[in-house]
Amino acid sequence: MSRITTNEQRLWDSLMAMGEIGGTEKGGCCRLALTDLDQQARDLFVSWCKEAGCTIRIDQMGNVFARRAGRNNALPPVLMGSHIDTQPTGGKFDGVYGVLAGLEVIRSLNDHGIETEAPVEAAIWTNEEGSRFPPAMVASGVFAGVFDLEYGLSRADLDGKTIGEELARIGYAGDQPVGKPVKAYFEAHIEQGPILEAEETTIGVVTDAQGQRWYELTITGQEAHAGPTPMLRRKDALVGSARVVDRVNQIGLEHGPLACSTVGLMQVFPNSRNVIPGEVFFTVDLRHPDDSVLSEMDAKFRAYCDQMASELGLELQLEEIWYSPPVPFAEDCVSSVRQAAQALGYSHRDIVSGAGHDACYVARVAPTGMIFVPCEDGISHNELERAKAEDLAAGCNVLLSAVLNQAC
Numbered sequence: 001m002s003r004i005t006t007n008e009q010r011l012w013d014s015l016m017a018m019g020e021i022g023g024t025e026k027g028g029c030c031r032l033a034l035t036d037l038d039q040q041a042r043d044l045f046v047s048w049c050k051e052a053g054c055t056i057r058i059d060q061m062g063n064v065f066a067r068r069a070g071r072n073n074a075l076p077p078v079l080m081g082s083h084i085d086t087q088p089t090g091g092k093f094d095g096v097y098g099v100l101a102g103l104e105v106i107r108s109l110n111d112h113g114i115e116t117e118a119p120v121e122a123a124i125w126t127n128e129e130g131s132r133f134p135p136a137m138v139a140s141g142v143f144a145g146v147f148d149l150e151y152g153l154s155r156a157d158l159d160g161k162t163i164g165e166e167l168a169r170i171g172y173a174g175d176q177p178v179g180k181p182v183k184a185y186f187e188a189h190i191e192q193g194p195i196l197e198a199e200e201t202t203i204g205v206v207t208d209a210q211g212q213r214w215y216e217l218t219i220t221g222q223e224a225h226a227g228p229t230p231m232l233r234r235k236d237a238l239v240g241s242a243r244v245v246d247r248v249n250q251i252g253l254e255h256g257p258l259a260c261s262t263v264g265l266m267q268v269f270p271n272s273r274n275v276i277p278g279e280v281f282f283t284v285d286l287r288h289p290d291d292s293v294l295s296e297m298d299a300k301f302r303a304y305c306d307q308m309a310s311e312l313g314l315e316l317q318l319e320e321i322w323y324s325p326p327v328p329f330a331e332d333c334v335s336s337v338r339q340a341a342q343a344l345g346y347s348h349r350d351i352v353s354g355a356g357h358d359a360c361y362v363a364r365v366a367p368t369g370m371i372f373v374p375c376e377d378g379i380s381h382n383e384l385e386r387a388k389a390e391d392l393a394a395g396c397n398v399l400l401s402a403v404l405n406q407a408c
């Protein structure tokens with residue numbers, strides 16, 4: 001296991017320089033996918049990679065691959081990467097850290113004159129956030145065969161502009177086919193949760209990503225006047241919804257500590273203070289890393305919805321709109337990360353990713369691992385997102401070791 005390390009200051013300076021492209025007054029970043037700002041950030045990354053001696057290839061989804069040649073370039077590359085698009089009120093670390101950590105690994109290999117057997121690549125995945133072009137992770141999804149190219153290119157923003165059109169406009173509609181053999185893929189990312197910081201642990205060895213089931217519910221009762229309608233004659237859609245919200249929360253607790261269950265959006269009709277609510281629309285999000293437990297949570301949730309509807313005489317429409325199975329990362333890659341953290345003397349723990357990442361799709365077609373580093377108060381998707389230079393460098397050092405372990 002190599003003990004060579006990366007350059008903390010250079011990584012930090014690169015992150016700060018990149019963060020200026022779309023930088024906000026509150027210290028965050030607003031760099032939506034395929035805007036002029038995304039183009040500037042891509043151009044900067046490409047120029048840095050060329051300075052580091054890399055060749056650049058861009059595929060038809062605009063994914064960018066910067067390659068540092070190996071001794072045997074017929075071998076599939078060891079790939080590192082993440083995304084540089086942000087939420088509208090995003091931070092300077094979510095995504096871009098994994099991209100620039102990849103570049104820092106390449107720069108460090110150059111500094112130390114290290115040759116690898118397989119080529120090593122740093123990648124940008126297009127439109128990970130999905131905030132301009134839903135759904136999220138669409139380009140890594142095409143790479144992994146989850147979506148076809150036609151679907152990916154035709155995703156549109158609120159103005160009707162498509163990914164394909166915007167890629168062409170900013171000069172990143174590449175000609176390479178989407179998808180290729182990859183020896184191993186590593187993604188470094190801020191945790192976006194509070195666990196590492198709370199436990200004063202530097203490295204999260206990501207073993208799995210949670211499975212997710214998303215639902216939309218409409219509960220229909222009867223609108224009526226809040227005064228003259230006796231309690232026992234009411235069909236109050238909000239009372240039924242409130243019961244479901246509480247049950248959803250209990251289901252998460254019953255399957256703790258790894259389960260998560262959330263109602264994040266609710267619309268009440270007619271939403272008037274003296275009208276008994278006649279209809280409520282809301283969403284439910286259930287997550288667990290073990291598919292059998294996720295199925296149990298699903299069954300409990302559905303059974304309760306039926307029970308509630310019949311008890312209260314309400315109509316229920318329940319639709320599952322998205323299912324993403326749990327992703328176990330490759331044992332070989334996970335142990336490369338764990339051993340690297342160990343050898344470098346960093347505190348570490350196994351951790352499950354609660355969020356989706358490009359790695360979750362890439363894992364379907366290549367052995368994949370992820371490295372988490374702490375972020376302040378676990379805050380992300382927020383302009384206040386912060387991470388410490390030393391933690392970011394630690395994650396980058398682990399990335400370097402894990403990559404050398406796979407590429408040598």
Ligand SMILES: [Zn+2]
Nearest residue numbers: 094095128189
């Ligand atoms: Zn991210």
